[in-house]
Amino acid sequence: MYTFGIDIGSTTSKCVVMKDGNQIAGKSLLTGGIGTRSPAEAVRLAMEDAHVQREDLSAIAATGYGRTRYEDADYQVSELSCHGLGAFFIFPGVRTIIDIGGQDAKVISLDDRGRMKNFLMNDKCAAGTGRFLDVMANILAIPVGELETYSAQAKEPARISSTCTVFAESEVISQLAGGIEIPDLVAGICQSVAGRVSALAKRISIVPEVCMSGGVAQNAGVRDALSEKIGHSILFSPYAQLFGAIGAAIYAYDKKIKEQ
């Protein structure tokens, strides 16, 4: 049985086709989220990757902030549950997930069966989210995907505020004008995100194993800083950004099996 998971986020669209709820048959990831053409294109690419047609799919589950607007879905489920299911599929020992997406940060606690026990999310401020990194990369005129490379070259990380994205932006500009090296600024920016998210994580009891999901998981600078601040190593998978879509496809499979 093929099931389909689509995760429509604020900045990206991710799709996964799963076979029998335990095998990734196809996937896609495109920049552009809610309100763009990316979700439809991501659906097409994932089905092409899995060599399946729409009629081959037994069930579709949508997640992410765009979940309620995806009309072809049989189920809508929160990204909280989906990140939990997706992370548990990749790392069966995981109990704590730190997800940093485009516009929010979440810490999800799982039980030993992979069910969500509790969660915490950021407040309304963009500090500590992917948007924060986008804004900073834009000021420094470097692609957001290269932040980790710069961060690795830092000699003395700069101190950047984690209170507010706009405050931090002016702080980075003034430090840039003051001659601080870009790698030191980038490392400071990564530590700023890590500081904000680790405070959130510590409010929920952190039980190992810990993994990261979401787009920011790919940034080793943030990952390492976060690991140091919470005192636990952090598992990373190249599928981290797809955890939500994987979880949605698993959810669709489980629901379909129960219904049958």
Added chain:
Amino acid sequence: MAEEVKKQRPPLDPNSAKARLGRIAAEAYSSAQAAKERGEMVGWCSSNFPVEIPETLGLAVVYPENQAAGIAARGAGERMCEISESEGYSNDICAYARISLAYAKVKSAPEQDMPQPDFLLCCNNICNCMIKWYENLSRELHIPMIMIDIPFNPDYEVSDDELAYVRAQFREAIRQLEELTGKKWSEEKYKEVMEISGRTSRAWLAATSCARYEPSPFNGFDLLNHMAVMVTARGKIEAAEAMEKLLAEYEENHEKGVSTFRVEEKYRIMFEGIACWPWLRVTSTGLKSRGINMVTTIYADAFGFIYEDFDDMCRAYCKVPNAINLEYSRDKRIKLCKANKVEGLLVHTNRSCKLWSGFMYEMSRQIGEACDIPVASFDGDQADPRNFSEAQYDTRVQGLMEIMEARK
């Protein structure tokens, strides 16, 4: 999601508790306006000021917090907040205060007008922002302010020293009001008001406790509307009768197996914090569409005052939710959660209320552990619509529901 059974609703029975309570809430404003037009003095009163004092003296008072909630619920919170912000008030200040200060300046808001004040009655047992808010009203409007200071209580009981301190202030407030308005305090009338207030409170608390039934015979959001009467009119006989009617209706609903929560009650939660008035429909629908009934809230419980004499009344006002310590506050909520078989806690991180939202970070964690229930929080505001995101709210409520569903 739970499907609402669409039925043609019959017209509201004018003798129903809902209709009666609606009339009493509206009369709180119209009777004060009539008093003003007769040339009587009218006061603006903070919500946890001992209402028994103006009621016994026969003084007309209105409640700025109540007015601000009404203005916000009818969509004018932002317009009024911007008026006070343009006067120099920070948008970090309580939105009730901003709306009230704006109203004192423009003196008109079609969403909820009320007469201008001749005196102010302030009590800081609900928060300390109240003091500066009322001081500024006093200065701007050149009218006297009567202040009762109730210290934050680190203990579970009210000490004799605190009682003496508060009692002296209550007596002084009565003396000041007699001097200011020419009205006279009568112990006999006070006893009558005290009895009515107790009767109203007992009926209210009994009605809210009907949430212990499964399913609950009412939608918890009803309480937020009915509570206006508890704030403004609990010393009036009409209020006591209407609350007793409400209790009877809830008991009857339970016996008949019906509820004002008009979908299947799948989950029962406690809602923590003041309602998000500008987004009341959104916050209510986000719960109801998922079959989540908000069966209890400390906020509703807060306005049930039961006491035996003057000293006991002073103690009751020393024990309102925002005047007591974290542990005592936590224990009260745990009791409500357990009595009403609550399965989850939804916390409104209310940007207007720093005190309440601040201690909820830790208190909600302790409640979650003690009751073994999941906790979710969302950002919002009691009256400023700019501090709320519908998408964020929806995700958190759905996450909470998914945990409750998995635990069934």
